[in-house]
Amino acid sequence: EVQLVESGGGLVQPGRSLKLSCLASGFTFSNYGMNWIRQAPGKGLEWVASISSSSSYIYYADTVKGRFTISRDNAKNTLYLQMTSLRSEDTALYYCARLYYGYLYFDYWGQGVMVTVSS
Amino acid sequence: DVVLTQTPVSLSVTLGDQASISCRSSQSLEYSDGYTYLEWYLQKPGQSPQLLIYGVSNRFSGVPDRFIGSGSGTDFTLKISRVEPEDLGVYYCFQATHDPFTFGSGTKLEIK
Numbered sequence: 711e712v713q714l715v716e717s718g719g720g721l722v723q724p725g726r727s728l729k730l731s732c733l734a735s736g737f738t739f740s741n742y743g744m745n746w747i748r749q750a751p752g753k754g755l756e757w758v759a760s761i762s763s764s765s766s767y768i769y770y771a772d773t774v775k776g777r778f779t780i781s782r783d784n785a786k787n788t789l790y791l792q793m794t795s796l797r798s799e800d801t802a803l804y805y806c807a808r809l810y811y812g813y814l815y816f817d818y819w820g821q822g823v824m825v826t827v828s829s
Numbered sequence: 830d831v832v833l834t835q836t837p838v839s840l841s842v843t844l845g846d847q848a849s850i851s852c853r854s855s856q857s858l859e860y861s862d863g864y865t866y867l868e869w870y871l872q873k874p875g876q877s878p879q880l881l882i883y884g885v886s887n888r889f890s891g892v893p894d895r896f897i898g899s900g901s902g903t904d905f906t907l908k909i910s911r912v913e914p915e916d917l918g919v920y921y922c923f924q925a926t927h928d929p930f931t932f933g934s935g936t937k938l939e940i941k
Contacts, residue, residue, distance in 0.1 A: 747878075754921065754932060754933075754934050755870070755923075755932045757923075757929065757930040757931060757932060760930065769928050769929060769930070770929070771929045771930075772830065772929060813864075813866070813883045813887075814866045814925035815868050815880055815883040815889070816868075816870070816878075816880060817880055817889070819877040819878055819879070820877065821877055822877060
């Protein structure tokens, strides 16, 4: 059974940093691209970042480019999102999602981890 | 960036009736390989989003045939025939043709 479990969220002050993790199981992690998608409270979905299976290709939304870094450790089956210079508008539930190559769809999602940026 | 405009914002439907959601893109979503990376996701209350449709019209595994995706270029539609109680939630279109990827703003489906 495919599982994606996010962790690392919490309350952080504006300008500070936080690192999210997503532990994957039930599939060969190194064969799949992975993504972070977020949802601010009461708002819609926003794609944040994408990383290819071997980390060769990385993409970011304009709203986080230069502040967030997506990475992965295939030996640990773990996806990361390093977030720096956090702003109140980064407050959201952050989901990790598996990307199915060929058709580029998200076929499995985690339950999400909450990040609150507030003083 | 590609903007996906979904209409309506909300929809109230009687059980058994049809619902239709539009997704219009600010640019063509046909990629150079001829494929159109347009998907539909449903987020049920309190749950993570789930994939319904990929490649404009392909139903994902386990998705009932009541869900029908169509369209091309910049105009896309999701039709739900014979709406059932478990269909309530927020529907999002999503494009993976252009970087950065983008979601539509969502359409909330309510049951009358």
